[in-house]
Structures are given as C-alpha cells and as structure tokens.
Amino acid sequence: MSNINYHDSLLVAPLRIIALNNCKELGEKVNQLIIERRHKALSEAGIRNSSFKMQEYDRDDYLVSYDCPRFGTGEGRAVINQSIRGTDLFIIADTVNYSELFKMHGSISQMSPDDHFMDLKRVIMACGGSPRRITVIMPYLYEGRQNVRMANESLDCAQALQELTEMGVETIITFDAHDSRVQNAIPIHGFDNFYTSYQFIREIFDRNPDMPVDDKHLMIVSPDEGGMGRAVYYASLLGVNMGTFYRRKDYSITVNGDHPIVSVEFLGNDLAGKNIILLDDMIASGQTIMDAAAELKKRGASKVIICATFGLFSNGLDEIDAAYEKGLFDNIYTTNLVHVPNELLHKQYYVNVDMSAYISLIIDTLNHDTSVNNILDATSRIQELVETRLKEQGSI
Template identity: 50%
Template structure:
C-alpha cells in the first residue's frame, strides 16, 4: 500500500491550505498536483463527515500576493478565507529572478525581501488559521548560524521572530547547521535530508552506475559536511574521504578567508566513481577545486551532489569543467530557483522534491508522525534492490 494511502486513519487538523509565495510558485503547483491526485483517489468511510469538510478540492493553493507601492514598500494580501485552515507557507529566499520597482529603478529580490514577504503573509493571516507551518527549503541566513566575533546571529533571530508571529513549525532542508534549532527549543524545527531522492535520481539517470565499495566512494569537500557524507556512505555501504581547507587568516576576500589549499584524508580513489556531497553550490570554486584534486589522484567519474544549486558566479566554470572531463554529472534539487539555462545543460540532473514535500504536508495535516519520512533507509534499500545494486562493505 502506498504511504499516502495510510493517512486516512486520522482526522485532519483542519482544512488544508498551501500558500506558495511568488518565489515558490512552480514548486507549489507541483506539490498541489500530487495532493489533489492523492485525495481524489483516496477512499474512506469518514470522508463525508464534517471533520473532513473540504478534504477533496480542485486546488489547495490559497490566492495570496505581496503588491508593492512605487517606493518599493509592500503589503501582504490573502484573497480568500483561511479561518480554521491548516496552512503551509512555501518560500524560496534565494529566488533572485524576481524583480520589483523602486522609484523607477528595477531591483532583484534578495533573501531579505523574500523573508519580509513571508512575514507580511503571516501578518495578513491575522491569527485566523488553526495552525501555520513554514516550509523554507533554504533556511534564511542559515550560513550565519553562529557567532565567531562581535557579529549578528541572523538565523536565530529570524526563527524567533517567526515563532513569535504564531508559526508553530518550521521545515527546512539540509540546514547548514541544524543546531540553530536551539534558538526555538519549544517549537518544531525539522531539517530534512534529500538522500533518497539523490540516490534514486543517480540510479535512474546513470544506468551503468555501480554503487558498491569496489567501484564508488563518497567525499566530503570540507569538515563541516562530514555528517552528510558519513550518512551517504553508511546507507550505501561505501568508503568515504574528506578534504579540509587550509585558509589564509591574515586576509579577507569577499567576506571570507581565502583558501590556500585542499588537503585530502581517506583511502585511494584511483579508478572509482566519486560522489562529492555538499549542501550548497555557491560560486562552485571550492567544489571544482576538490574535483580537480580527485582527478589528480586518478579518480574515475565525478558526480557533484548538492541540495541547493545557487551558482552565484554563473555556469561558465561548470561548462568548462564538464568539457575538460573534470565532472561527469551535477545534481541539485528544485527546492530553490533553477535558471532555464541550467535545466538545458547536458551534465545536469534535476532532482524533483515536490512529491516528498507533498507527502510531508499530507502526513502533518493528518497529525501523523513524519519520523519515518525523515529516515529513508528502508526506501533507499528498496530502490537499491530495484536497480540490482548490492551493498557490500
């Protein structure tokens, strides 16, 4: 029985409503399609009762927007009732493709702009919803998660601000440091790993892949991503290695200490396919430096696997790396904005997360536990078996 068929054993918390802010319209539409399809097919003797009112609808998307004045000021507007609803707000704070006008000048929306729009929509709800859950795949200011000197703790402040506005739960993906949840200890904060979706996408798109310790290895590009790489290696039964960055702490370039060299710790990579696993591809320079070092050590095909593809420096360097045989495939999710140019690249594999998010929303709406969804080991083993991949260690 499919997982989404088991949920009808409990009554929904309230009528389901999804508010996909402008930054997440395309992802929200895909999530909505899954939910509408599942609930149309779902059978239950209780569906005609008042507790299931509005359970089956043509769309669960709520009409909301954030129009702006000529000065750039904005307001949140919700154009239909949300009283008593179990609301899920979806926002992509990294979507730079959206613009607005300030006194005749065009501005691209920054993470700060998207975050303010999220707060405006929460304010427009006005406390009338039964419950508000924010799904923020890329955690706003998640990279500013700790204090190294006299500096701001932006992520912690944002989480506290949202919960003070009435948000009950915050769901994010692959948080840079999950310990930011300590700033809101009495509220739900879930950081979801897309490990299963990555493994499934590789098996589907690379038919000749061999996911065993003799043919593949997992690499963490830095010490901060060790736990992510360890999990990948454990569920696949692979060896792992890591690079650590030697930095010049006497200089600051673009807000960071420049990397002097990448040092490698791990077994021999010669002749093996490599999964370089990280949470963010920003400019991509660090990731490509690691790929170059692995090729120098005679690694075979290199797969760059990252939850968020931001590509702040454009795609030219990845095009060049692909042409030179430095990387074989690049995989990121659709949790954040993907440029049309990226989707056309021959080396790019798009990992769709809409079904997974729809399943999380459906489960939470029925007030069921999502612990089984957060630990996908069983599903990973099934997909490995489906593609005849034996786990050897």
C-alpha cells in the same frame, strides 16, 4: 499517503497552502500531488460521504490566492484574497530566488533574500491570526550560513526563526540545513530538518544503471570537513568508503570576509578508476566544489558526480561550463527546492531532482497530525534501493 487510514486519522483542520511567488511552480506541483493522492485514497476506500466533505478532503485546489503589491518607493504589503479562518495553513517560500523583480522609483530591482523574507512576514501578518495553525516551509533556510557568532556580528538565522515563531508560526520546515543546531534558538517550537539523500541516490541509480555499487568502484567524497557527516551517512548505507578534503586556512588574514586557503589535502583511499559521488549541501559560487572535482580527476577518478541540495550558482554558469568542458566532472545534481534558471535546465551535464512529491507527503502527513519520523529517516528506503541494486548486479 495512500497508506493513511482515513477512518482513524482526520485532518487537524482544512488544509490550505500559500506558495509565495518565489516558488509558485513548486507550490503548484505540490498542490496537484495532494489533490491526486487524496482523491485516489478516498476512492479506493469507498469514502465520498458528507463527513469527509465537511473536512474538505475532496477539494480541487488547496492553494490560497494572495497578492503582494508594492508602492513606487518599493514598500510593500500583502493581501490574502480568500478566507483562511480555522485552516491548517502551510506557507512555502524560496528566499534565494533572484529571478523575482519589483519596481522601485521607476527602476527594476531584483528581490534579495531580505526582500523575500519580508514578504513572508507580510503574508503571515495578513493572516491576522485566523488560521488554526501556521507552518512555514522554507527549503533553503533564510540566513542559514550566518548561524554562529564568531565576533561582533549578527546572528541572522536565529533572529529570523524567533521572529517567525513570535508571529504565530508553530513549525518551521527546512531541508539540509547548513547547521541544524540553529533550532536551539526556538527550543519550544517545531523545527524539522529533512534530508534529500534518498531522492539523490534513487536518481543516481536510475540514470547510471551500469554503475557498480561496491568499495572497489565507488567512493563518497566531501569537499571539506564540514560535510563529513553527510558523506559518512551515504558511504555507510551504500557500503563504500568515503574521503574528504582538508583545507588549511590562514586565520591571520581576512580576504572578502573569509580566510584564504593555504593548502588542500585529500584524506581517503586511492581514487584511481573509481566513480565518485561528491556531496555538499549547496553550490554557491561553485569554486569549492569545482576545486574538489579537479583534485579528484588529478588523482585518477573515473567519473565525478556532484550532488548538492541547493544550486545557487551565485557567480553564474560560465565557470561551471568551462570546468565541464575540461572534463572535471560528469554531472551535477541539484533539487528544485530553490529557483533553477531555464539556462541550467538545458545543460547537458545537469540533472534536476524533483522534491515536490516529498513536500506533498510531508504536508499531507502533518495535516493528518501524524508523525513524520518515518519520513525524516530515509535509512530503510535507501537500504531497499541498495539491496535491489546489488541483486541486479549479482552481488547478493
């Protein structure tokens, strides 16, 4: 945000951030980056006068202290420990952080996504309508996979979005939504869906300096037809081919809430000797992405790099470790937008893509009431990365 003209773009209101306990580390990183960026920008512009101090540019902390204690029955409440009246409040929440615990009837329980979402609503209720504006940053969209009604079933994601806006939330920000059309549930409220493509490509280029970027050596692959749009975008910008797996299901049978896959076909060019970037929005159990990686290696892929915005690993890491030992993939890249266990951070194959700078930029931009269109569309920034890479390898 150092390119903001501080003479022309004042704050909507003094900035405050509540990072729920489920994303405390991410919130602290975002807070520090905003502090450093604003101090630097104001110093470079020679602006340290009282009018900007009144707008609270010059704070040393934007985080708001809060508590969410629980009764012995597991019931909870939220308490905000400082004034937020008239502020531009951003609340950051990770609803899939399974490491958070609470005590109920003397036993320790893991917090579920429902528990986290209820705590988010408690914090909003504790605000009492006093902030000038409330924006919720929920990187992993709560119940984002339950976004379509196929039979007599609940529409959890749509209901959650409506609950938040009815409580006074003006804008909801998320990343790589499973299906961004769910925003139709709140048509007159803000819903911004940001993507992680630039951060992934930059990280892959930095860590693989010798990897050629051309259609003879690189291919983008989606593990299923649902992620084809993402793969097409990457492939178009990198100037390479893409492929996808078509998984035919037996819709006459339901097993554990899903229809079993009866056959898998790869749709794409020859993979022999190519480096593959295998893309998905999330790794849940890991079965789909590992099956795809195994098929890619069978077809002669040289290197398989897995990229997923959210690494949930709901079945643990044992099967992922076993797949790595078998040589089915080379690296897994996921972000810090959701909880990442320490065990995973120390895996040889794992790369954590830090998104804190991106979130701090989004918050800073919105707090100045400036358009986020340039941040939403990373196409030009990715093109610059690719052009630089092609020059380095002598292709242009």
